[in-house]
Amino acid sequence: MQLLDIIIVLCRPAESGNVGAVCRAMKNMGLSRLRIVAPEAPLIEEQIRARAVHAGDVWEQAEHFATLQEAVADCPLVIGTTRRRGKKRKNLSMTPEEVAEFCFSRPGPAALVFGNERTGLDADEIALCNLASHIPVDEAFPSLNLSHAVQIYTYVLHRYFTSHELKDIPGTWKPVSQDEIERLVQTITNSLASIGFYKQAGRDLQERFFRDLFARAGITREEQMYLEGIFKKMSKLAEMNGSAYSEQSS
Amino acid sequence: MQLLDIIIVLCRPAESGNVGAVCRAMKNMGLSRLRIVAPEAPLIEEQIRARAVHAGDVWEQAEHFATLQEAVADCPLVIGTTRRRGKKRKNLSMTPEEVAEFCFSRPGPAALVFGNERTGLDADEIALCNLASHIPVDEAFPSLNLSHAVQIYTYVLHRYFTSHELKDIPGTWKPVSQDEIERLVQTITNSLASIGFYKQAGRDLQERFFRDLFARAGITREEQMYLEGIFKKMSKLAEMNGSAYSEQSS
Structure with a gap:
């Protein structure tokens, strides 16, 4: 992708100066x-x-959304920036340099999401991101100002994109959007649910796993259809075999 | 050097918020x-x-100076940040990554100098710097906010210094300060002047050339004495030989 394919998303910003x-x-x-x-x-x-x-033009052309989900619906890849790590956080967290390298080598667009000044991204917002990224900092005072965090990412992205020759990405790789990934994930988990897969809780976690995996892989519409076909067929076969499969659980 | 050996110098800052x-x-x-x-x-x-x-402690411990010359007098190396290039500017201008690599491999301290928000460093301030550095930017809007420029340098320095093993720099390499370099340069140009070297103007430029060269090389006191000896001896010999040398010019 190119620099212009990277969309900066600000979640719940509180300070106009920062924007x-x-x-x-x-x-x-x-x-x-x-x-x-x-x-x-x-x-x-x-x-x-x-x-x-x-940079008033950037502000004039900014788009406004009520929810993060709507703001990233058309993005094949959503990267959440956070400094905290925890149970509900992604395990994989890229540095800004890794984000630049990763984005550079795949088609756009990609959303780079920043949280509120005080709280950062909350758990629900991070759950909507396919990848996490953090800025390496000094632990004595790890909390960056919002616009300074954006500055580090944009600098690193600019440096990487302008110092590497853009590869000729074949026009056939067109990753599907978050919306379409979500539909695929629902098809998969509905199929699994129909055969009694989710005896215990766990569907939520599995949906998130699939969603992030597909986004990171940048799956195409063809691959999406193929996967949907597999799981639809699987559940139909299970149905025909009666209760045989319904014993299985996660 | 280490991260703590890097001194951030703000010349004529106008906005408290930026500081x-x-x-x-x-x-x-x-x-x-x-x-x-x-x-x-x-x-x-x-x-x-x-x-x-x-980071209130950084402000509390900040040191205040009336002139840039005084502010960097004890620094063996002074790096000026600027985006402009011109006749009076240094030819060599390092990127932030090159600054990090260069600083890492030599003893400290080093001053990293930033100019006023509107004007940047003026020609006299840049003349007091041994090296120039610039942040690669997009030419559509190349002027960075002061604190955001500092953030890019500190991020790049932090990344470099924390991801490279500190080499065992032999304790014998102790570069002399700007003050001492200045004394050496004056000794040299006084010697040259005494033999009629400066027929035309050009002493200023030559002083700057020597000063930056010695700073970049990180010359030691021993080397300083040695150089002073050479030029003192040279002017004495010239004196003894009468007018023979005074024909030479730059």
């Missing part, structure tokens, strides 16, 4: 696609423009 | 030595602390 500084940090490095999800406080035009300086 | 954000950008990445030269407007404690958040 303006993000616009500047993006444009300084050749990015321009900004999406804003449910600001925590009203965004004040004047404060945004004062900090955006000559 | 606070610089403190945070430093501490997030394990730096703590800040020097402030002749603020353009009075710095407002409250605004600085609001943006520094948990």
Whole structure:
């Protein structure tokens, strides 16, 4: 993908100054696609423009969404930035350099998601991301200002994308969107549910696993159809065989 | 050197918020030595602390100077950050990654100098730097916010220094300070002047050339004495030989 394929998504931003500084940090490095999800406080035009300086166009063209899910629906790949690690967090967390390398080698677009200034991304927001990324910091004071975190990512992305020759990505690799991945995952887990797969809880975790796996792999529509076919056929066969398969559980 | 050997110098900062954000950008990445030269407007404690958040200690320990020359007098190496290139600018300009690599492999301390928010470093300030460095940017809007520029350098330095094993630098390499380099350069050019070297103008440029060369090489006191000896002897010999040498010019 190219730099312009990377969409910066701000979840619940609270400070207008930060939003303006993000616009500047993006444009300084050749990015321009900004999406804003449910600001925590009203965004004040004047404060945004004062900090955006000559990046007012990034703000004017920003898209606004009520939920993160809607903001990333059309993105094949969603990367969540977080410094915290925990039970509900992704295990795999890339550095900014790894994000740049990963994005560079696949088709776009990709969403790079940043959380609220105080809280970062919450568990539900992270669950909507296919990959996690963190900025290596000094542990004495690990909390970066939002726009400075965006600046580090945009700098690293700009450096990587402008110093590497864009490979001729064959036009046949067109990863499907989050929406389509979600449909595929539902088809799979519905099929599994129909044969009594989920005796205990666990469907949620499995759906997230499949979703992230497919997004990271950048599966195409053809592959999506193929997978749907497999699981539909599987559940039909199970049905024909009566109760034989329903004994199995996760 | 180590991360703590890198001193961030702000020349004529005008915005208190930026100074606070610089403190945070430093501490997030394990730096703590800040020097402030002749603020353009009075710095407002409250605004600085609001943006520094948990990096108030960096601000408390900051050192204040009336001139850049005084601020870097004890530094063997002074690196000026600038995006402009021109006649009076240094020809060699390193990227942040090159700065990190160069600093890592030599003894500290080193000063990393940032200019005023509007104007950047002026020609006189750049002349006091031994090396220039620039942040690669998108040309559509190349002007970075001050604290965001500091953030990029501190991030790149932190990444480099924490991901490379510190080499065992022999304790014998102790580069002399800017003050001592200046004394050496004066000795050299005084010697050359005494034999009529500067028929036309050009002493200023030559002094700068020597100063940057010696700083980049990190010359030791022994080498300084040795060089001073050479030029003193040279001028004495020239004196004894009468007017023979005074015909030569630059």
